[in-house]
Amino acid sequence: MANIITDETIEYVGILAKLELSEEEKEQAKKDMANMLDYIDRLNELDTEGVEPLSHVFPVNNVFREDIITNEDDRENILLNAPEQKNGSFQVPKTVE
Amino acid sequence: MNLMSLTAVELGKKIKDKEVSVEDAVKAALAQIKSVENDVNSFVTIDEEGALKRAKEVQKQIDSGELSGPLAGVPVAIKDNMCTKGMLTTCSSKILENFKPTYTAEAVLHLEKAGAIIIGKTNMDEFAMGSTTETSAFGATKNPWNLGHVPGGSSGGSCSAVAAEECSFALGSDTGGSIRQPSSFCGVTGIKPTYGTISRYGLIAYGSSLDQIGPVAKDVTDCATILEVIASHDTKDSTSIKRDDYDFTSALVDDVKGLKIGIPIDYLGEGLDPEVKEAVLNAAEELKKKGAIVEEFDLSLVEYAIPAYYIIASAEASSNLARFDGVKYGYRTNDFEGLHSMYKKSRSEGFGAEVKRRIMLGSFVLSSGYYDAYYIKALKTKALIKKAFDKAFEKYDVILGPAAPTTAPKLDDSLSDPIKMYLGDIYTISVNLAGLPGISVPCGRDSKGLPIGLQLIGDCFQEKKIIQAAYAYECTREYDRCDLAKKGDK
Amino acid sequence: MSKQYETVIGLEVHVELATKTKIFCSCSTAFGGEPNTHTCPVCTGMPGSLPVLNKQVVEYAAAVGLATNCKITQNCKFDRKNYFYPDNPQNYQISQLYYPICRDGAVEIETEAGKKTVRIHEIHMEEDAGKLIHDEWDDCSLVDFNRSGVPLIEIVSEPDMRSAEEVIAYLDKLRLIIQYLGASDCKLQEGSMRADVNLSVREIGATEFGTRTEMKNLNSFKAIARAIEGERERQIDLIEEGKQVIQETRRWDDANSCSYAMRSKEDAQDYRYFPEPDLVPIVISDEWLREIKEKQPELRDEKKARYKKEFDIPDYDIDLITSSKKMADLFEETIAICNNPKKVSNWLMVETMRLLKEHNMEPQDISFSPKNLAKLIQLAEDGTINSSVAKEVFEVIFKEDIDPNQYVEEKGLKSVNDEGALKATIEEIIAANPQSVEDYKNGKQKAIGFLVGQTMKAMQGKADPGMINKILKELL
Ligand SMILES: [Mg+2]
């Protein structure tokens, strides 16, 4: 196995992804990710020198909206699925100490 | 007569001709669901009440002449990653177990306007991540042909519901083969159209640059008809494309004389089940008999599509699924200390293993220091794959091959080895990377009695060519119904 | 402190664009409003929703780029910046990293030390976040997405500034350019213009930059100046003590004049940018760029040159009038009606400025119309009202934009120009104030002022003081 995923990497990626893995899941994730990266690394066999990365598959450009207000107050709907709400707002744990 | 044995277009015609009422059609679907759903588990949500209520409304509109389209009154099932206003939309995930969208996806709106009756939401791999419908938080869907096997995925629920005749047709979504592979496993027909043909507005994103909605039905005629109804240029989706033609049904012609068909040698090599290979080559032979020019060619790069796909799809997914955080909708953990603990616990408890695996991978390949090595490399590979297809389509009208290397695997056999599962998408994935249209049509069964799917791939915006080729092939054989479907016949 | 230090400052300025709708949805950008009443599935990150770009945002951003001498990226794209925070509904911000719309610009600033160029690294378009309100009672925070998706441009300068004075001159320059373009009102207090300060210090003569910190939460010019001073001192102290400056983001607490680090293990600053797959590239053709250029209104420097040529008013006046777009517009619109540049300039320079200061207002807040100011000038010019009455009436115009003709009529404020009536009053005043008359005759010039004042009082202010003076002198 060429790729080795450390505890620190799993910890760090967990912070980025906002996932908290159990010890068991972490061990599994280390293995899975290393396997996957080994597999992915076969792309290195391909010579991509000078190839333009293709993010949008078709050359469609300039899709715009005009600057016209068409949305009305839809607060009731927007808050419909909120796990917790207060005063017409989404309620979250305190964000500052 | 068993109404559910009809195709969507046949049933629609009977309804239009007043031979059958919309209510009868809906009741027939609900009855079949009652009889087989315990076995197959195609659905996450069944909306009996809503469907019956809607049946009355649609009947009125048909009677008044307001509705006259081919799908008016026909029962449809929607994959559970498309938003339906007021109706649970879960993506088969615990994190959305209580989510009721406040708007309806554009493609579904088109169906509603055409008078199709939504009877429920179909099971899928969680957030469309999987090839077996086993990663659903609400239990696996079973293959109606053999309940010990998977239906494929991620649109497994949609395909099994059509095969088991719990609905007349269904919508699926295809990011790396998620319509074509389960269609193949369930013996039904499914199309992934050219990227941008069907609005993604309201489709809960997995890999935004790859996702496309498409029809799943009993035959090519149904698929072309449904495609005609749901395809549109939508100003709410910036990647939606304004096409010159939407008259897909005009391609339902039994004629392939002079059609140039290429079979990639790379699609017939190692890993391909011999029985699948034989069925697919037999299908090619049938087309040849009808006058098509069939030859093998070297497509190249096929083995690089999967790694490129998993980088791009996982990266996009890691970002697309960031919004599920316990703040605005969906699951929030009960027990947390502070904001970040709320985020982490809600997401870790809400997402299943495969989703977490891909979010972790996607976050990693985008993280500082790895972006160029992985993400940019994958986008360059994608460019090369697109080029390889462009070259192939200079020579061929249609590319022919299997939809999947095998028939449906047994339940519980796939998840333990993710890479092996990912390899199952080898013939479908590059089509998504290149944005091309692809169709899977049944082309026989293996010795275990499991269906085999033939895949036809077209150049971008050339749906009509693959529809025509698929239709011509379909004309050579009868639609094969599974025993579970026949339960409704008496 | 034995060594001499130089402060090196670069700015990241966020400006809210003056569009009617948000950048990616058709919700209103109106300020205020009950929480979450200007929201939709797109700007609240509902599953399945997709962004569609507001064309006006591109035009404003390109116009600002052109006015700040930037190169316009004719093939530009959006990227996703990924980070979790409750004010960010998708937990990614749609922004631009790889192909920002503008690059390599520069503006000239002027301080007491003279003129200087501040280079602009780039300008990119992005979406604003929602607002978090901290609820003390429930020990929680509340999220309002009304601001979520309001279009911003972020103007990133090179580290070319060396003092708070230069920073403020630069901000002022940007503010004026953008206001003149009509691309934003640039109000620091309301947050439509916000600046983050990147600051490092180094010994004078050093060629390498020191480690910089980024300071956030600066919502007035004064706070910016204080934060720069505070951070400079903090960094010099660290260096003098032989400690390291850590590259970090700090939050300025203006009330306590100090800053603190916004560090947390949970906020790894690794934004995992990648091209936004839900939006297609923007191609700005030469033709479109030309159209944007042609639409560009006259900017301040051009305006100043024109005023100098067209109107006979001092440079000082020109400078002040053009120091806000609102003032310059008012000036030109009023002149168009009454064709009296000097008088219009005077009213703006003196009375308007005084009242703005008195009410703690910005020129943008002016609500009176050029029409009513022109009418007032006319009334004063033709002697219908005297200058003190005119000032009184102007205060009412400033507050309520009343029609001065009607007001003067209703309140009976017209000057009495009937010489006979005035003469009779003056005779009465002379008779009633023999002492003053005596004093005047004995050469006390001041006494006449008293008599004018008494007459004015008797006339309830509605007389022309020049005329009173003349008649008084005749009678005495
Ligand atoms: Mg920014």
Ligand SMILES: [Zn+2]
């Ligand atoms: Zn909105």
